Amino acid sequence: MDFNQHLSDILHLYEFSMAIGNSLDYTGNCNHFLKLILARKNLSSCWIYRKENNQYTVTYSYPNPSKKIVLKNKNQILDTLVLGIKSKIVSVDTTIQEVSPIDIQQEGSLLIFNLHDQGILFLYSAYTDTFTPKDISQLQPIMDKFILSLEACESFSKKEDLLQRLALQNQELNDYAHIISHDLKTPLRSIDTLLNWIEEECSDSLDSISRQYLLKIHHNIEKMDALIESILTYSTIDKRKKTNYTIDLNEVMREVFKILDIPNHIIIDIVTPLPSIIADTLNMQQLFLCLLQNAINSIEQATGKIYIRVIELNHFWKFEIEDNGKGIDSKYHKKIFKVFQKLENDSMSLGMGLPIAQKIVNHYGGNMSLTSNVNRGSIFSFTLKNNDMNLQPNLEYVNELSGGDALFKQKLIGIIKKEFPEEKEIFLHNYKSSELNKAAENVHKLKHKIGMLGLDDGYQIAIDFENELLAGKTSLFQKFMLILDTIDEFIHPL
Secondary structure, eight states: OOHHHHHHHHHHHHHHHHHTTSOSSHHHHHHHHHHHHHHHHTOOEEEEEEEETTEEEEEEEESOOOSOOOOTTHHHHHHHHTTTOSEEEEEOOHHHHHHOSSOOOTTOEEEEEEOGGGOEEEEEESSTTSOOHHHHHHHHHHHHHHHHHHHHHHHHHHHHHHHHHHHHHHHHHHHHHHHHHHHHHHHHHHHHHHHHHHHHHTTTTOOHHHHHHHHHHHHHHHHHHHHHHHHHHHHHTTTSOOOOEEEEHHHHHHHHHHHSOOOTTEEEEEOSOOOEEEEOHHHHHHHHHHHHHHHHHHOOSSSEEEEEEEEEOSSEEEEEEEEOSSOOOGGGTTGGGSTTOOSSOOTTOOSOHHHHHHHHHHHTTOOEEEEEOTTSOEEEEEEEESSOSOOSOOHHHHHHHTTTOHHHHHHHHHHHHHHHHHHHHHHHHHHHTTOHHHHHHHHHHHHHHHHHTTOHHHHHHHHHHHHHHHTTOOTTHHHHHHHHHHHHHHHTTO
8 A cells, every 4th residue: 555645544533533523503514524524625516414203304415405396205215325334335327316415426426334323424526436435434433423512512402502592481471470570460459440440539438447347458468569579579589680780788787777667676787798700689688678678577576686696618608597486387387388378367468478588598509407496496508609709610421422433522622722722812802902892703703612611600600791772881891701711721621
């Protein structure tokens, strides 16, 4: 064998192998790999047929399909071509011409690879003697790797589609909750207006009993209005868009004290200074309002005391809100966190405060617990992350994305190492040049690398930052840079 030819074949195979998986976009992946094969092998065209729902369709073609296939037995012909084989060379005949999405000459030849669930690959040459058994033996291992890359593209596409569908469903649920809230509150306002009209127009003829009835109706309208607002709050906690940034919980608490109606006989003592965390201000206000109002309502003693403490744990802050109220029997410790559940027939209680508080805590990745006994007060404890972002790359996710194939896993990491630094540099250049639309395009590309490493929080921040840049805003820049710097540190030693 000619040494130069042998060396050329090895270099081509290495080049083919390195071209696989450079993109997790299906078309981009096919373009990188198949166009290279066409160029190196001097081929004319290629296409992939994939069978879904017992029907073959063209999922990739270069050049683009030039005709519509109308052959009735197309499925049977394609099934027969790959029946029991991994690859083969065939001469172009009239049947092949009919199932080809591209106009090809009858004197040409095809190298066909069975991609299994990913379909059938056709490599076309206009000449009859282009392909040899040697081509099959050299390209078959490369095609096995190509199949894995197509499966990875499919998995990634499904994840992208799922995230988009979830985002759409969350928005629809959020909109629906607001519509329902509006529709329920409208008749309440009408009733309240009618009651006010009755009181004004008939004030001289209303006796004391009638006035008491009207007062009860007003009270129940207010309670119903508060209940609707609580249900809306509960249903949208994890669906509304986060506006997370660093907030000082001491400032949050000062605002809470302005809103709370604290009786004169109750003292609230913040025992330890509260930390600053990354969260949404309104959510934190709602959390402390619910818990402190619950503590106030539980106190029947002549002198009430409420203590607020915080302890720093590994990656978490642990908060405690302790009261000297009437306490809660252990058999009710789970019940009180369920919607509409109350321990006694309190006309002012909605049974929504603690469920809302617990859902907010869970939304931020924390947990809530209760320590209490009857007549001995209660301690509500909850944890919040001292950093709301998961910035620890997840190699297990990369392993899952690569289908457990160690070589392909290294290939995915190789893609990140190769493309990430350049994409980051381009992003910074466009950002510093105030080219925010271009910077948004860069974030869109970087977002996929973030997703490949299993950084779910970082992926969401990238989505938010991309939308923010398109709107001409930049408040998430520092958080996004923290994600990029973390990835830099992670991939450097790999």
